[in-house]
Amino acid sequence: MRSIDIDFNKKMSMVEFLIFQYKLKVVDVINAPQGENREELDKAQKMVDDAQTAVVDLVKKLEDAKVSAAAAVKAEQEAKAALDELRAQEEAYATKIADLEKKSQEGSIVARNRAANELAQVKSEDPLPLRRAKLTQQVAVKRSEKATLQAKADEAAAEVAADKAQASLDEAQQFLDKVKSQGGVAQGDIWWLQRELTEKAKYLPRKAK
Numbered sequence: 001m002r003s004i005d006i007d008f009n010k011k012m013s014m015v016e017f018l019i020f021q022y023k024l025k026v027v028d029v030i031n032a033p034q035g036e037n038r039e040e041l042d043k044a045q046k047m048v049d050d051a052q053t054a055v056v057d058l059v060k061k062l063e064d065a066k067v068s069a070a071a072a073v074k075a076e077q078e079a080k081a082a083l084d085e086l087r088a089q090e091e092a093y094a095t096k097i098a099d100l101e102k103k104s105q106e107g108s109i110v111a112r113n114r115a116a117n118e119l120a121q122v123k124s125e126d127p128l129p130l131r132r133a134k135l136t137q138q139v140a141v142k143r144s145e146k147a148t149l150q151a152k153a154d155e156a157a158a159e160v161a162a163d164k165a166q167a168s169l170d171e172a173q174q175f176l177d178k179v180k181s182q183g184g185v186a187q188g189d190i191w192w193l194q195r196e197l198t199e200k201a202k203y204l205p206r207k208a209k
Contacts, residue, residue, distance in 0.1 A: 040179050041189050047172035048196050054165040055200045061161040062205070065154040068147070075140070075147035082133070082140035089133040097122060162205050169201055 100122060103115035126134070176197065180190055 040175075040182070041193075044172065044176050044179050044193055045189075047168075047175055048193050048200075051165065051168040051172045051197065051200055054161070054168040055203050058158070058161040058165040059203055061154065061158040065151070065158040068151040068154040072144070072147040072151035075144040079137070079140040079144040082137040086130075086133040086137045089127075089130040093122075093127060093130050158205075165200075166204060169197060169204070173197055 097119065100115050100119035104112050104119055106112070107115075176190070176193055
C-alpha cells in the first residue's frame with residue numbers, strides 16, 4: 001500500500017493507481033506530454049468555429065423562413081377575404097340591375113322611365129363599393145403572390161443553410177475523431193470541442209440529421 005499511496009493520505013487516487021500499474025515515477029506523470037498535436041487541435045477548433053458560424057446562419061434563415069411563411073399565409077387569407085368581398089359586391093350590383101330592369105318594364109310610365117334612367121346610370125359606371133372591392137382584391141392578390149415567392153425563397157435558403165451546417169458539422173466531427181485516435185491528445189480540449197459540436201447539432205432540423 002505504501003508503494004501506491006504516494007502522498008500518504010491513506011487513499012488511492014487514480015493517478016497513484018496508474019503510476020503503480022504502469023511502474024511510472026511521479027515526475028513522469030508531471031512531465032507527460034499534453035496536447036502535443038497542438039496544430040491539429042487548432043485546426044479542429046477552426047472547423048468547430050466554422051460549424052458554429054454555419055449553424056448561426058442556419059438559425060437565422062430558419063427564423064426568416066418561419067416569418068415569411070406566416071406572412072404568406074396571412075396574405076393568402078387577406079386575398080381570399082378580398083375575393084369574397086368582391087363577389088359580394090358583384091352579386092349586389094347584379095341584383096340591383098336585375099331589379100331596375102324589372103321595374104323599367106312594369107308599373108306606370110313615370111315609374112318605368114324613372115327605373116330606366118336609374119338603370120342607365122347604374123350601368124354607366126360600377127358603384128364605388130364595387131370599384132373599391134376590385135382594387136382591393138387586385139392589390140391583395142399581388143401581395144399574396146409576392147409573399148408566397150418570398151416564403152419559397154426563404155425556405156430554399158434555409159434548406160441550403162441546413163445542408164451546409166450538416167456538412168460542416170460532419171467534417172468537424174470526422175476530423176475530431178481522427179485527432180482523438182492519435183497519441184498526445186489534450187483530453188480537456190477534445191472534450192470541450194466535442195461538447196461544442198454536440199450542442200450545435202441540436203439546432204439542425206430533424207430532416208437534416
